[in-house]
Amino acid sequence: MLRRRIGYSDPSSGKDILSNRSLCFIFICAFGLVTLLQQILCGKNYIKSAQQFSRLKGDETGNWTGPINFSDDGPVRHARNGRKRCFRQNYHPDSQISVIVTPCLADIKKKKKRSQRYLENYHGSFEFNSTACKGFRQDIMDIKVLTMVKTSELFERWRNLHMCRWEQNKEEASNFKMSLSRCCNAPSFLFTTKRNTPAGTKLRYEVDTSGILPITNEVFKMFPDDMPYSKSQYKKCAVIGNGGIIKNSKCGKEIDSADFVFRCNIPPIGDKYSADVGMKTDLVTINPSIITERFQKLEKWRRPFFKVLQNYNSSVVLPAFYNTRNTDVSFRVKYLLDDFDSQRAVFFFHPQYLLNVQRFWAVQGIRAKRLSSGLMLATAALEMCEEVHLYGFWAFPMNPSGIFITHHYYDNVKPRPGFHAMPNELFNFIHMHTRGILHVHTGPCT
Amino acid sequence: MLARCYRGKLSVWAALCVLVLCWFYIFPVYRLPRDKDIVEEVLRQGDAWQKNQTGIDLYRKLLTDCCDPRRMFAVTKENSPMGKVLWYDGEFYHSRTVTNDTYPLFVQDNPLQLPLKRCAVVGNSGILRHSQCGHDIDQADFIMRCNLPPLSKEYVEDVGTRSHLVTANPSIIEKRFQNLLWSRKAFVDSMKAYGSSYIYMPAFSMKPGTEPSLRAYYALADASSNLTMLFANPDFLATVGKFWKARGVHARRLSTGLFLVSLALGLCEEVTAYGFWPFSVGLDERPVSHHYYDNILPYKWFHAMPEEFVQLWHLHKSGTLRMRLGHCPPRSGGS
Numbered sequence: 128m129l130r131r132r133i134g135y136s137d138p139s140s141g142k143d144i145l146s147n148r149s150l151c152f153i154f155i156c157a158f159g160l161v162t163l164l165q166q167i168l169c170g171k172n173y174i175k176s177a178q179q180f181s182r183l184k185g186d187e188t189g190n191w192t193g194p195i196n197f198s199d200d201g202p203v204r205h206a207r208n209g210r211k212r213c214f215r216q217n218y219h220p221d222s223q224i225s226v227i228v229t230p231c232l233a234d235i236k237k238k239k240k241r242s243q244r245y246l247e248n249y250h251g252s253f254e255f256n257s258t259a260c261k262g263f264r265q266d267i268m269d270i271k272v273l274t275m276v277k278t279s280e281l282f283e284r285w286r287n288l289h290m291c292r293w294e295q296n297k298e299e300a301s302n303f304k305m306s307l308s309r310c311c312n313a314p315s316f317l318f319t320t321k322r323n324t325p326a327g328t329k330l331r332y333e334v335d336t337s338g339i340l341p342i343t344n345e346v347f348k349m350f351p352d353d354m355p356y357s358k359s360q361y362k363k364c365a366v367i368g369n370g371g372i373i374k375n376s377k378c379g380k381e382i383d384s385a386d387f388v389f390r391c392n393i394p395p396i397g398d399k400y401s402a403d404v405g406m407k408t409d410l411v412t413i414n415p416s417i418i419t420e421r422f423q424k425l426e427k428w429r430r431p432f433f434k435v436l437q438n439y440n441s442s443v444v445l446p447a448f449y450n451t452r453n454t455d456v457s458f459r460v461k462y463l464l465d466d467f468d469s470q471r472a473v474f475f476f477h478p479q480y481l482l483n484v485q486r487f488w489a490v491q492g493i494r495a496k497r498l499s500s501g502l503m504l505a506t507a508a509l510e511m512c513e514e515v516h517l518y519g520f521w522a523f524p525m526n527p528s529g530i531f532i533t534h535h536y537y538d539n540v541k542p543r544p545g546f547h548a549m550p551n552e553l554f555n556f557i558h559m560h561t562r563g564i565l566h567v568h569t570g571p572c573t
Numbered sequence: 574m575l576a577r578c579y580r581g582k583l584s585v586w587a588a589l590c591v592l593v594l595c596w597f598y599i600f601p602v603y604r605l606p607r608d609k610d611i612v613e614e615v616l617r618q619g620d621a622w623q624k625n626q627t628g629i630d631l632y633r634k635l636l637t638d639c640c641d642p643r644r645m646f647a648v649t650k651e652n653s654p655m656g657k658v659l660w661y662d663g664e665f666y667h668s669r670t671v672t673n674d675t676y677p678l679f680v681q682d683n684p685l686q687l688p689l690k691r692c693a694v695v696g697n698s699g700i701l702r703h704s705q706c707g708h709d710i711d712q713a714d715f716i717m718r719c720n721l722p723p724l725s726k727e728y729v730e731d732v733g734t735r736s737h738l739v740t741a742n743p744s745i746i747e748k749r750f751q752n753l754l755w756s757r758k759a760f761v762d763s764m765k766a767y768g769s770s771y772i773y774m775p776a777f778s779m780k781p782g783t784e785p786s787l788r789a790y791y792a793l794a795d796a797s798s799n800l801t802m803l804f805a806n807p808d809f810l811a812t813v814g815k816f817w818k819a820r821g822v823h824a825r826r827l828s829t830g831l832f833l834v835s836l837a838l839g840l841c842e843e844v845t846a847y848g849f850w851p852f853s854v855g856l857d858e859r860p861v862s863h864h865y866y867d868n869i870l871p872y873k874w875f876h877a878m879p880e881e882f883v884q885l886w887h888l889h890k891s892g893t894l895r896m897r898l899g900h901c902p903p904r905s906g907g908s
Contacts (some may be wrong), residue, residue: 426754426788430795455754462756466796 253291260291267561272492273554282527285557289527289570295514296563303564304359304509311483313510314358318444318474321350330448333478334497338451349461351472355442356511361386364512367404368501369394371533372526373519378572379405382518389508391500392417395537396438403536404519408441412500413460415445415453425459432460433467440471446500447475476503493555495548502552505565515565520556522549527569599823608852611882615898616856618890624843625892632838632893640812642839643683647803648777651682662811663778663826678790680803684771685840689715692841695732696830696848697722699862700855706847706901707733713845717837719829721745723866724766731865732848738803740773740829743782746789753788760789761796768799775805805832822884824877831881834894844894849885851878856899 253260266284270276307313316323324330326347332338340346365385367373369392382388382405390396390411396404418425422432436443443464447457461473484506485498493502501520508515525531533539560567606614636642644652653659653671661667669675693713695701697720710716710733717738724734746753750760764772772793776786790802813835814827822831830849837844848865855861862868889896 426784427791428795429757429791433795459755466756466758466761 255292255294257291260288263288263291264561267557270554273550278523279529281554281557282523282525282529285569286527288561293560293566294563295566299562300564303559303562307487307506307510308358310487311480311506311510313480313507314356315354316477316480316483317356317507318354319350319448319477320353321347322353323477324350331478332451333446333449333481335450340448340451340454346458349458349473349475351474355472355474358510359513361512363387363514363516364389364508365405365516365518366501366505366508366520367391367394368517368519368521369535369537370519370521371536371539372521372569373403374532374536376403376518376568376571378518378568379403381405381568381572383407385516387508387512389504390439390441391504393435393439394535400536408439410504411439411441411443412504413443413445414500415447415449415456418456418460419452424456425463429463429466433463433469436464436469436471442472442474444474444476446481448478449476449481488552488555491555493548493551495551496546499547499549499552505556509565517556517565517567520553520567521569522553606883608854608879611852611879611886612854612856612858615886622889622895623892624895628888628891628893629838629842632888636813636816636835636839639816640809640835640839642809642836643687645806645809645812646836646839647683647773647809648679648806649682650676650679652806653679659777659807660811661777661780662807662814663775663782664780667780669777669783675787678787678802678804680801684801684803685715687840689837689841691715691843692717692837692845694830694833694837694844694846694849695719695722695736696846696850697864697866698848698850699865699868700850700898701731701848701865702862704731704847704897704900705903706897707731709733709845709897709901710847711735715837715841717833718767719833721763721767722864728865736767736770738771738773738833739767740775740805740833741786741789742829743774743776743779743785746785747781752785753792757792757795760792761798764793764798764800769801771801771803773803773805775807775810777804777807778810817881817884820884822877822880824880825875828876828878828881831885834885838894845897846885846894847897849882849896850898851882 263284267288270281270284273281319330324342324347326342326344328342330340330342332340363385364387365382366389367382379402385407387409388405388407390408392414393411394400394404396406396408418432422428425432443460445453445457445460447454457475464471464473481498481503484503487506488498488502501517505515505517505520519536521532524534534541556565556567559565648659653676655671655673655676657671658668659671661669671679691713692715693710695710695716695718697718707728707730715737716733716735717740718736719740721739721741722732724732724736746760750757753760772789774782774786774789776783786804793800793802810827810832813832816835817827817831830846834844834846850861853860853863863870885894885896888894
């Protein structure tokens, strides 16, 4: 009845369709416009970063600090051009002229004298509790948000801190772990298990909040009986990021000596890389997008993927319940390993755990569409291990001494912009390093 | 008003009439003898059978002329080079070009050791149950089976153990093995029953059948199985279909069994067909299940099994091939 009245009140139903159509058209136009705008903006960014990295290809990374003159003006000037970016042209006889648009490295000079003094006895020469170290730590803790200082300034302070030996701050660490276990409780909720996800549960996806997966018997059978890890089970854990910073670090031995090693996104760990990243792997994450792109969703060949997995003598963990597209692909990994009679375990991240972690870090100031797998693993590691060491975590196109590095240690493929908030995450890790909760390794290992 | 209405619906009625006429042309119900007559005819014929070499030669020549089974029966690198367009024989207007991702899956050339001497084509009819034909079948040099039949222990006495060419319908992969999208172990394990035979799949006949067939190839290759995958050549299937249509088999599509019999007639010197019996009543007037392993009836109008049977029976009577119906002779007498 109501509907009918509305129908009559509309004077011309014929025109209605037309207006609908034009509305549609306007929508499409608007969408197109927005897409175009986005393309222009992001594209520009992309060109910028490409220029930065074009230097790297010429292998002239060593010269980076060469043409910069350190002029000694005080912090006043520094504060004045705090937001300005420097455009500097570097002329190289043997390469093309490249315009580099970066935060001005010439601004590294605030603490130049002090750093120069300590540079001879680099890396861990100071005791943890010495006055100098306390000062360095305070310097970093003074940076409340990342945008407060220039990247170069952060690098400077970070380099300074490296002169101090790292020591775990028992109190801070245990407090932090406490708050983690209150929010997230990895030892019982990290993966979906038969215990925390009984058959018949309606599992909610992490991002597709409307999507609900009923746990049928078929799915339930794939879950492990219970969580394989317990609280603070391991003494020393290493979480290996894939940042280019780990290249030439020779950290392989140190990593292999850890009790438990996490890796992200099935990175290559061949002979070529083992000196830097080690061989030992206990848990490796696989992003379903890798399977979709490189292995055709496992709908065709499966052995190539199995061969890749055989490099790791480890369990595999997938974010199967991140969104609806990931689920099928992730389940296929489990089926595949069963088919090939592989004994390795396949786990799926519990979507609720990931949500909790996301919420936890959002409170700490990391807001992104999605946290990186590295942060997820580090969070889990903090609960599972007594001491957490991070290798290969870095978020800037250059290393702390200003030399350009590749994005990954094995390639230089950039991620989708605006998806992860890597600098924020790293900044957070640096803070945690300073507070003595975990150890971030960015320099070469000895 | 009435006249306008009538005229408006005239075309609809005309179209309907044409449709019905076509229907009767394609599925003529009246041409076939009744099941009972066929049973009587078969019983009258009995076990008597005389080999007719001229008939065999004639059919081989006919089939070679029309379809060239030696060269064309499977998709090979030889007859389907890169860039060749494969027209699907079971679809109205659909094709697929041989590209980089399908070409490597084909065999180099006709893999069969020609000429084949004695061939056995084993259908899946329920008449095979308790027929004791297993030993007889195993004696043949080349054994063809249809649609991945079970060869488990309980059936060994009736259907034998060996096989050289087994056809697999993509629909089986879809139904029994969930399209091979999930676990593939069940599929690979069930294929072990066929030893090192050829798996013959009509991958390029129906649009939805291509992906499962290719996936079956991937699954077998991943498991480094010693089965060889052959993809049926849609051109061959189309020409064989035409061949039989001209001889009075009117169906949307021939059954796999008739394809195999045609293949065998073209390749082998002597063909024996077992288990071809599309009727629900056996020779002894007792009900017979549709398959020797189950009793799931097929979609009614898809195949014209009785017509095919009549054709095969004509060939049997003329001595071109031999059809085994009912019990095989006991082992001592047979060998």
